[in-house]
Amino acid sequence: MSIEDRYTWKHRHLLDVTHLDKDDVTHLLDLAASFQEINRRPVRKVPTLKGKTVVLFFAENSTRTRTSFDIAGKRLSADTYSLSVAGSSINKGETLKDTSLTLHAMGPDVIVIRHPSSGAAAYIADLLPCAVVNAGDGWHAHPTQALLDCFSLREAWENRFAGRTLLILGDISHSRVARSNVHLLHMLGVKVRLCSPRTLLPAGVESWPVEVFSDLGRAVADVDAVMCLRLQLERQQAGLLPDLTEYSKRFCLGTKHLDKARPKAVVLHPGPLNRGLEIADDVADSKASLVLDQVAAGVAIRMAVLYLLAVSPPPSFVRGKELVL
Numbered sequence: 050m051s052i053e054d055r056y057t058w059k060h061r062h063l064l065d066v067t068h069l070d071k072d073d074v075t076h077l078l079d080l081a082a083s084f085q086e087i088n089r090r091p092v093r094k095v096p097t098l099k100g101k102t103v104v105l106f107f108a109e110n111s112t113r114t115r116t117s118f119d120i121a122g123k124r125l126s127a128d129t130y131s132l133s134v135a136g137s138s139i140n141k142g143e144t145l146k147d148t149s150l151t152l153h154a155m156g157p158d159v160i161v162i163r164h165p166s167s168g169a170a171a172y173i174a175d176l177l178p179c180a181v182v183n184a185g186d187g188w189h190a191h192p193t194q195a196l197l198d199c200f201s202l203r204e205a206w207e208n209r210f211a212g213r214t215l216l217i218l219g220d221i222s223h224s225r226v227a228r229s230n231v232h233l234l235h236m237l238g239v240k241v242r243l244c245s246p247r248t249l250l251p252a253g254v255e256s257w258p259v260e261v262f263s264d265l266g267r268a269v270a271d272v273d274a275v276m277c278l279r280l281q282l283e284r285q286q287a288g289l290l291p292d293l294t295e296y297s298k299r300f301c302l303g304t305k306h307l308d309k310a311r312p313k314a315v316v317l318h319p320g321p322l323n324r325g326l327e328i329a330d331d332v333a334d335s336k337a338s339l340v341l342d343q344v345a346a347g348v349a350i351r352m353a354v355l356y357l358l359a360v361s362p363p364p365s366f367v368r369g370k371e372l373v374l
C-alpha cells in the first residue's frame with residue numbers, strides 16, 4: 050500500500066472550515082456516510098466511544114445543533130452532558146474562562162461550545178487541553194452546519210459539486226452559516242450567489258468568492274440549489290430593515306421563484322424557519338425541500354466529528370474503504 054492510500058486526520062479541534070482542506074472534507078463526508086448507515090439500523094448504537102465524555106456547552110439557544118450532538122455522542126456510546134446559560138453560574142457572573150476551566154476539570158474528552166461571541170471557541174481551545182468543537186460562535190463560523198449542508202447536497206447532486214450553482218438568500222451579514230458555507234462550497238467547486246437587501250450584506254463582501262444579486266428573480270435563474278437564511282433579528286441593530294412585509298415581498302422564496310431554477314433544484318434551510326418571511330409554506334413543505342434531510346445529516350456529521358476528535362492518537366484510514374463498525 051502506498052503512502053497516498055492512507056489518510057490521517059490531523060486536527061485537534063474543529064473551530065472553522067477554513068482549517069480543513071479538500072481531503073479532510075471528503076473524508077469527513079465519507080465517514081458521515083458510514084455513520085448514516087448505522088443511523089438506519091434497527092439498533093442505532095455502536096460502542097466506538099465507550100468511556101469518552103462529551104460536554105455540550107450551549108450559551109445560546111439551539112434545537113437542532115444541541116440535540117444532534119447529544120444523539121451523535123450517545124449513538125457512539127459516549128457519555129454526554131449538557132450545560133446552558135439558564136440554570137448555570139454564567140447567570141451569576143462567571144466568565145467564559147472560569148466556566149470552561151470548571152467544565153474541563155471534570156475530565157471531558159471533547160467540549161462542544163455555542164456562544165454569542167465570535168472567537169469564543171478558539172479562545173477556549175487555546176485555554177484547554179481537550180478537543181473543542183465550534184457549534185456556532187457569533188457571526189463567525191458554524192463548521193458542522195456547513196459540513197452537513199455539503200453532505201445533503203452531495204447526496205442530492207449525486208456526488209458532483211463542480212459546476213453546480215447555489216444561491217444563499219436572506220440575512221447574510223449576521224450569518225455564521227453563510228460564512229462557513231461560502232468557504233466550503235467554493236473550495237468544492239460550487240459557484241455561490243448571494244441575494245439579500247444591501248443592508249444585510251456583510252462588509253467586505255467584494256472580496257468573497259461570490260456573485261451578488263439584489264433581485265431574487267434574477268438570482269434564482271438556473272441555480273441547482275437555494276439556501277434560505279432566517280432574519281437573525283436578535284443579532285441585528287435597529288433600522289436595518291424598516292418593514293418586514295416589504296422584505297418578505299422581495300426576498301421570501303416562493304414556488305414562482307423556484308420555477309426559474311434548474312428542474313431538479315433543491316432547497317436548504319439551517320432552521321429555525323420563519324415561514325412566510327424567508328421561505329413560503331409551499332416551498333418549505335415541497336419535495337424540493339431538504340430541510341429534514343439536513344437534520345438527519347447533522348447527526349451523522351456530528352458522529353464523524355466526535356469520532357475523529359475523541360479518538361487519540363488520531364485515526365488513520367485506508368482510502369476508499371468504508372469504516373466497518
Ligand code: NCD
Pocket residue numbers: 113114185191194225226278279281319320321
Ligand atoms: C443556525 C445558527 O444557529 O447559526 N441554526 C442552526 O444551527 N441550525 C441558523 C439560525 O439560527 O438562523
